Amino acid sequence: MKIFGKVRHRPSASWRQATDRAFTLIGDGRYEDAGALLTRAADLEPWLSESWFNLALLHKFRHDWEQARSAGLRAVALLDRETGAPDWWNVGIAATALQDWPLARRAWQAYGLKVPGEPTESGEPHGMELGSAAVRLSPEGEAEVVWGRRLDPARIEVLSIPLPSSGRRWGEVVLHDGVPHGERVTAAGPSFPVFDEIELWAPSPVPTWVVLLEAATEADRDALERLAADAGFAAEDWSSSVRLLCRSCSESQMPSDEGDGEHLDPHDHSEPGHPGPLGHRTAGAGELWLPERECGIAAPAGLVRGLLDGWVADNPDSREWRDLEEVC
Numbered sequence: 001m002k003i004f005g006k007v008r009h010r011p012s013a014s015w016r017q018a019t020d021r022a023f024t025l026i027g028d029g030r031y032e033d034a035g036a037l038l039t040r041a042a043d044l045e046p047w048l049s050e051s052w053f054n055l056a057l058l059h060k061f062r063h064d065w066e067q068a069r070s071a072g073l074r075a076v077a078l079l080d081r082e083t084g085a086p087d088w089w090n091v092g093i094a095a096t097a098l099q100d101w102p103l104a105r106r107a108w109q110a111y112g113l114k115v116p117g118e119p120t121e122s123g124e125p126h127g128m129e130l131g132s133a134a135v136r137l138s139p140e141g142e143a144e145v146v147w148g149r150r151l152d153p154a155r156i157e158v159l160s161i162p163l164p165s166s167g168r169r170w171g172e173v174v175l176h177d178g179v180p181h182g183e184r185v186t187a188a189g190p191s192f193p194v195f196d197e198i199e200l201w202a203p204s205p206v207p208t209w210v211v212l213l214e215a216a217t218e219a220d221r222d223a224l225e226r227l228a229a230d231a232g233f234a235a236e237d238w239s240s241s242v243r244l245l246c247r248s249c250s251e252s253q254m255p256s257d258e259g260d261g262e263h264l265d266p267h268d269h270s271e272p273g274h275p276g277p278l279g280h281r282t283a284g285a286g287e288l289w290l291p292e293r294e295c296g297i298a299a300p301a302g303l304v305r306g307l308l309d310g311w312v313a314d315n316p317d318s319r320e321w322r323d324l325e326e327v328c
Contacts, residue, residue, distance in 0.1 A: 015045045019054060031062050049078035049087060056090050063199055068094040069103070076110070083112040089153070089178045096154040097175055097201070101125065108153055125152050132192055134184050135176050137166040139196040144168075145182075153178065155201055161208060161236040161296035164327035170234050170298035171204035206233065206298050208328035211308065213237075213293040216318035221293060224311045231307060233299040239290070301326070 011019075022037035038058055042051040052075035059068035072091035079085050092107035094100075101123030105115050108125065116127045130150035135158065137144045146160035146168075155173050162168040180193035215221040221237050228235035297304055308321045 011045050011048055011050070015041050015048075015051075018044070019050075022054070022058075026058065026061065031058065034058055035062075047078065049075045049080075051075075052078065053087050053090070056087070056094070060090060060093060060198070063097075065094045065097040069098060069100065083110060085111070086178070093154045093175065093178065093198070096152065097199075099124075104152070104154075111153075113153060128152050134182075134192055134194040135174055136181065136194055136196045137162055137168050137174070139181070142166070145184075145194055148174075156195065158204075159234070160241070161234055161238075161298050162328075163238070163242065163296070164208060164210075167328065168200070169204040169206060169208055169328055171206050172200060173202040175199050175201040204298075206300060207326050209297040209299065209304050209324055210238075210327050211295050211297060211324045212322050213295050214291050214320035214322075215293055216291055218289055220315065220318050221295075223314065224295065224308075227311055228297060228299060228307060231299070231303065233303070233307075234297070235299075235307075236296045237293050238296050239293045 022034040025034040056071035095104035148156035176195035182194035
């Protein structure tokens with residue numbers, strides 16, 4: 001088989017050495033040095049799709065989306081199979097980051113995914129119906145796993161209310177990587193992948209507030225969450241929904257109560273002063289109820305106090321709030 005006038009063959013020892021060394025450097029965060037080696041490897045074996053795939057991968061790590069798209073397109077031009085290649089997935093991520101919707105649509109279809117309907121006026125793919133997933137915000141820092149809705153194979157809309165340490169808000173859309181790092185399993189059976197955030201794709205104008213509640217019962221707490229949802233925003237009882245995990249457990253298969261049944265948590269290895277990555281869940285059945293709750297609220301400044309006052313007014317004998325603060 002000839003490509004660019006050359007007979008395709010196994011990569012040379014020099015190519016392998018340069019590539020292996022480059023990925024060692026990538027693991028150490030030395031992207032510039034790795035880039036020089038991968039560029040040399042591409043010069044040695046320009047007819048190998050792997051040469052350009054590796055460069056596209058490096059540019060993805062660096063969030064250099066123009067270069068990632070360029071190298072990715074060279075990689076897919078050299079593929080010897082029509083569908084299912086990870087090269088196309090990386091092209092799809094780069095195209096999504098750049099809002100190059102015709103290329104994103106082409107990439108998902110070439111990978112083997114169905115993109116229903118005709119392109120919209122902007123060309124953005126809609127209606128892929130990929131369901132729910134979890135996304136790990138700030139994966140290299142104080143990681144926090146939140147729940148969201150997959151808009152397409154590379155974007156998730158955040159539906160949990162992240163803690164302020166993440167720098168993220170409810171309703172934001174984040175670009176995420178294609179390979180899951182972990183899984184959340186429900187009592188009913190379905191499992192949900194956990195993807196790592198790459199970067200913020202679309203910010204949310206809705207601020208995050210923290211407030212202390214006095215809620216006599218779980219039903220009182222639930223009433224606030226419903227009230228916020230009915231207004232088109234969100235409230236989340238952080239006292240119940242947030243747990244601290246060690247990194248290895250966060251990146252493994254974890255039980256989640258995004259479903260029915262009680263979930264015991266043998267994976268919480270956090271200690272005072274030594275927290276692990278954060279994850280969001282809902283309160284398990286049978287837990288001792290404490291009336292004082294720390295609650296996150298995602299709502300505009302002009303609405304949040306009225307929301308809380310309305311919640312108290314519905315049942316003033318069992319509800320109070322205090323210490324409202326905007327945190328993100």
